[in-house]
Amino acid sequence: MAANTILVADDDRAIRTVLSEALGRLGHQVRTAGDAATLWRWVKDGAGDLVITDVVMPDENGLDLLPRIRKLRPDLRVIVMSARNTLLTAVKATEGGAFEYLAKPFDLGDLRNAVERALSRPKPVPANESAGDEEALPIVGRSPAMQEIYRLLARLMTSDLTVLLTGESGTGKELIARALHDYGRRRKGPFIAVNMAAIPRDLIESDLFGHERGAFTGAINKATGRFEQAAGGTLFLDEIGDMPLEAQTRLLRVLQEGEFTTVGGREPIRADLRIVAATHRDLREQVRRGQFREDLYYRLNVVPLRLPPLRERIEDIPDLVRHFLNRATEEGGSPKMFDAAAIERLQRYEWPGNVRELENLVRRVAVIYGEDVIGVDIVARELAAIANAATPSKPAGESLAMAAERHLRDYFSAHTHGLPARGLYDRVLREIERPLIQLSLEATRGNQIRAAEMLGLNRNTLRKKIRELDISVLRGLK
Numbered sequence: 485m486a487a488n489t490i491l492v493a494d495d496d497r498a499i500r501t502v503l504s505e506a507l508g509r510l511g512h513q514v515r516t517a518g519d520a521a522t523l524w525r526w527v528k529d530g531a532g533d534l535v536i537t538d539v540v541m542p543d544e545n546g547l548d549l550l551p552r553i554r555k556l557r558p559d560l561r562v563i564v565m566s567a568r569n570t571l572l573t574a575v576k577a578t579e580g581g582a583f584e585y586l587a588k589p590f591d592l593g594d595l596r597n598a599v600e601r602a603l604s605r606p607k608p609v610p611a612n613e614s615a616g617d618e619e620a621l622p623i624v625g626r627s628p629a630m631q632e633i634y635r636l637l638a639r640l641m642t643s644d645l646t647v648l649l650t651g652e653s654g655t656g657k658e659l660i661a662r663a664l665h666d667y668g669r670r671r672k673g674p675f676i677a678v679n680m681a682a683i684p685r686d687l688i689e690s691d692l693f694g695h696e697r698g699a700f701t702g703a704i705n706k707a708t709g710r711f712e713q714a715a716g717g718t719l720f721l722d723e724i725g726d727m728p729l730e731a732q733t734r735l736l737r738v739l740q741e742g743e744f745t746t747v748g749g750r751e752p753i754r755a756d757l758r759i760v761a762a763t764h765r766d767l768r769e770q771v772r773r774g775q776f777r778e779d780l781y782y783r784l785n786v787v788p789l790r791l792p793p794l795r796e797r798i799e800d801i802p803d804l805v806r807h808f809l810n811r812a813t814e815e816g817g818s819p820k821m822f823d824a825a826a827i828e829r830l831q832r833y834e835w836p837g838n839v840r841e842l843e844n845l846v847r848r849v850a851v852i853y854g855e856d857v858i859g860v861d862i863v864a865r866e867l868a869a870i871a872n873a874a875t876p877s878k879p880a881g882e883s884l885a886m887a888a889e890r891h892l893r894d895y896f897s898a899h900t901h902g903l904p905a906r907g908l909y910d911r912v913l914r915e916i917e918r919p920l921i922q923l924s925l926e927a928t929r930g931n932q933i934r935a936a937e938m939l940g941l942n943r944n945t946l947r948k949k950i951r952e953l954d955i956s957v958l959r960g961l962k
């Protein structure tokens with residue numbers, strides 16, 4: 485690459501030195517400044533081919549400088565680096581027109597990579613309308629895993645790309661989907677969330693795509709679906725793994741052709757929305773089993789975003805606890821804090837219900853206990869109560885009913901702040917029916933007649949269930 489002049493602004497001398505050396509080694513000229521004013525002077529004088537700036541500097545915030553740089557010299561690319569690793573910083577950097585955002589501490593390899601891209605890619609990028617929103621973002625966490633998510637989110641805000649959020653229950657998938665909408669370019673449109681697991685399967689297609697009058701028994705009037713309701717905005721398809729195959733086919737068409745038809749309708753309707761999907765299941769496994777269309781999987785997975793379980797980012801626990809305590813105080817509780825030993829105890833717990841479970845615990849403690857400072861004894865008592873509720877007996881020698889009860893207790897205790905989504909009865913029965921039928925078919929090598937006999941079901945009933953549960957039958961297994 486030809487030698488370029490790179491302007492570096494950071495009030496930390498060590499960082500200036502490291503960057504000078506690293507970029508000098510690539511053959512570039514490097515000018516370093518310890519404040520924003522010097523950097524701005526150089527930019528005004530027309531110096532430099534690339535800017536690398538810190539956010540918090542003694543005289544001015546680097547992010548405030550961004551729009552001015554963009555206005556004066558739209559071709560000059562800016563890489564923002566910051567130790568203030570919140571989503572807001574990443575979003576502001578991107579909205580301000582930064583070429584790349586690097587959370588400190590960063591890898592020098594990543595920096596070199598960003599510099600090379602910034603100096604070699606065609607220019608310029610159109611400026612973006614600013615959100616102008618100063619309110620604190622609801623997403624908490626500064627762990628490396630969350631910073632990577634913020635970086636990606638900030639990039640995704642300015643596009644309409646389909647996003648697939650994966651992660652265990654309670655990791656914040658809906659929260660992230662909302663942030664994508666609230667800070668994205670469709671924020672003025674509606675945000676419509678639909679949970680596939682909460683709608684009876686035979687109603688999903690008409691719920692999503694709408695239906696014509698008389699399209700099926702009970703369709704007395706024409707009805708618009710969620711796709712139309714979400715026009716101009718974002719449609720959040722939660723638990724996408726529960727979408728029946730027919731609805732998957734229609735969704736695929738939306739993603740391929742940008743249009744859909746209502747159930748019973750013929751006229752194609754243009755789909756003007758962004759789709760964000762989420763699942764806690766392993767969709768690839770579902771593809772392998774024939775329960776999820778492979779072509780749809782690839783269309784949805786344009787930008788995969790995996791939300792890590794809380795146990796993989798325990799460094800976020802102190803911030804999350806503070807956040808939920810503040811919420812409790814705002815709602816009228818007295819201010820409280822957890823002491824260091826209490827936090828450390830929380831960090832040693834597994835959190836199967838992830839952030840939702842932590843939120844429930846903190847809010848419960850905030851209400852139940854009068855102490856201003858919550859110590860490790862209270863936390864230990866609360867965690868023991870969760871463990872007792874979740875495991876009434878040792879799993880060894882556990883009956884099916886006991887195992888089911890244990891799972892359901894876990895499920896309910898992860899929802900103490902609100903009830904699980906509607907349709908729980910059918911959902912739970914399906915969870916049991918699916919493995920039962922699947923394993924029966926495996927045991928009879930795909931022979932449905934024998935499986936029906938073994939189960940004591942009528943053959944037609946078995947066939948209907950196989951269809952309803954989207955179970956793939958591997959025939960001819962030897």
Ligand SMILES: Nc1ncnc2c1ncn2[C@@H]1O[C@H](COP(=O)(O)OP(=O)(O)OP(=O)(O)O)[C@@H](O)[C@H]1O
Pocket residue numbers: 622623624625651652653654655656657658659660764804807839840843
């Ligand atoms: N990073 C975070 N910062 C603050 N709150 C969070 C964070 N992640 C999750 N939460 C909170 O935890 C709860 C669960 O989050 P959310 O409903 O988004 O999870 P989910 O992954 O969609 O769960 P499910 O798969 O069960 O639907 C919500 O109250 C949400 O506000």
